[in-house]
Amino acid sequence: MGSSISLVVFILIGLFLPGKVTSTLNASCNSHDLQALERFWREVETLIDQGWGSNSSDCCKWEGIRCELVSSRVIGLELVRKNLKGKLADSLFGLNQLRVLNLSHNLFTGALPPQRNLEVLDLSYNNFSGFFPSLIGIPSLRKLEQFSASSNNFVGDLPASLSNSPTLSVLNLHKNSLSGTVDLNCSAMVNLESINLGSNQFKGAIPDSISTCPNYHSRETTLVTYQQHWSILQHCRNLTSLAFTRNFQNEIMPDDPSLNFKSLSILVIANCPLTGSIPAWLRDCTKLQLLDLSWNSLSGIMPLWFGELKFIFYLDLSSNSLSGDIPTSLTMLQSLISSKEASIDFPFYSQRLQYNRVGSFRPTLNLSYNLLSGPIWPEFGELKMLHVLDLSNNQLSGHISDSLSNMGNMENLDLSHNNLSGEIPFSLVKLNFLSKFSVAYNQLSGMIPRGGQFLTIPDSSFEGNRGLCDSLSPSDNCRAKSNERPDKGGESFIGVPFGFGAITGFVITVTVCLIFADLVPPTRTRIRRRGKATYTKH
Template sequence: MNFYNEQLPADANLQFKALKALVIANCRLTGSIPPWLNGLTRLQLLDLSLNHLRGSIPAFFGDFKFLFYLDLSNNSLSGEIPKNLTRLESLISRDISLEEPPTDFPFFKRGNMYKNRGMTLQYKQIMRFPPFLDLSSNLLTGPISPEFGNLKRLLVLDLKHNNLSGSIPGSLSGMRSIEMLDLSFNRLTGIIPASLVSLNFLSKFSVAYNNLTGIIPSGGQFSTFTNSSFEGNSGLCGEFFVNCHKIHQGALQTPASENNEASDIIMPVLTGFGTGFLLTVILLLIVPAIRDKNKTD
């Protein structure tokens, strides 16, 4: 909450090789993410949220061996999500050591949708922050990379309020530790993969306001999610939706209506056939009898 409307310095020669945490949030910073951040090879936590940053997300973020907390939310970043972000080692392997002694001063982080919304959280160690990736409320486009499923240690993935398209990869079930997954307010299509039911720690999930279709998976943590997790998708069918019953009724009514139409055609034909058959029988029985009677007379 300083440096209002200033621009991050663009000098490529800036070097902060020992820096582990950089938090410049809620400052209305302008411009793009500067290339000198590439030199922060020891960085574990980066928070540039609630600014006015533009341009794309640098692919070099994925090369940071120790980065496990990245918050770029509430900016105007555009383009596709770099695939390199799915290669963050500290979100893939538990072998990356982040142990360190407590600092002499606390870190403060305002609560978000993950938990303690609106409250200020205090941490004495960087490593106490949850493994976290928040790219929400930007202008990002393109698909969600299936390689996100590689991030086995990630607890929070927030991609809401963007312009992401394509389908939800079933491989996201590989994020075994995920507790919050928010894909709402995008342009996603297709079904909700049934494989996501296997995410045993998922406590918050939302795909609201996309263009999804099909039946909502059941079982696992999905039994705990409310209507708000799925609303705004007219093609979804599930326990919470009236249109689900309409879909099933439509499926049942279609053959019936076709049968009714067929019966409307067949009945007159059968009626006509029956009438003709009856007249033929009458003629065959009565006419010979009349002839015999005339001969006798």
């Protein structure tokens, strides 16, 4: 009975409200929003494809527009990487129900009209400039949850409306010209998860209260700031990611043994440049998966305990002054020996690492541009999950081991600018994913392997090795080597190897005999046969 009543009600709704249902499914966008978007389109100096400016009145179908289903009001405007140019028009003020505005990676200038209902605002990678708070209208954004204005030219202080926001969870103002101090009110910022204030002109200490932000201990934590106080940061017990770039100018790498960051999965202290050595407290960061200390002035030897960091799959120590042998423990990194996916997968970006998620980073060992010496251990061949091995611009010596051909996932192998000798193992042609290979400027000799991916490797990857020879485009040096034979103890004939001299001598002897036979008069020899004497000519 109940099901019958429900069926009747459903039929009645279908009979009496068909117009309402149809209008909801086929409704055009709100006329007020349509007018605002048309004014915005006319003031943008670059064309926008897919519907913009056409005769279609349904702006909900235009590219980058998202409408609320029932009211048909525009709630999202996302035009990313469209090469759009011009000033943000006051017409956007008419989109008073807008919740998401993403105009990143364009060429916009000017000021943003007030948008009271915005929850997500991304203006990063544009040409905005001027005094930061007034141009963005920050005080009016009381519902804002995620805000990014990185890579612009904003100046001014960090406004109190941001540093006291109870709704803000993500704040990214990286690479501007902001100044002053950072006074984060963590008691008010109850939803704060991620801060990026790097590459600005902030001064002073990081606030002690940062470790008390309620959600700042969450799994998805990324901190990129200005001059730091490590003793404060270590109290963020669940902090998983620390990234410092272009900071700590000419200071010493912190080596306080009491520092404790046991939850760290990512640590980037790049391009500062810091002096000192690789700190021992890193040994206790047993959850590290990505470590980047590149472009500093670190010296000393690489520690043996690197092999104990069993989860690390990305290690960049390039452009330092590290010396000594490469520790064999690097050939025992478990995450590079057997397949193991990165367990962290939250947004992370740097200018050199062009990836949006840590799990997308290629497994890498980059030790280039140091003072490392000694051999390239054959055990590197055990790192079957490694995609990038860069040992270039060091002082490494010895031979290239045949075992490197076991690194089946290798894409980039750079051994250039060292003191390596011997031949290039032909077995390296088995590296089917190899796209970049270089042994330029070493002391290698022998034939260059050809086959597989080596057919795509440019000649510049082998230059600077006088002893190398290419069979595909033989040089004078190559042709000379093809005629060389091993020394057999000095056996020769008229100045050439014995084998060749023997053949030459035989030919000369036969020729002389034939000539001599024609010059000597014939002799007669008497042969007796059955009592008769006959003569034969010789």
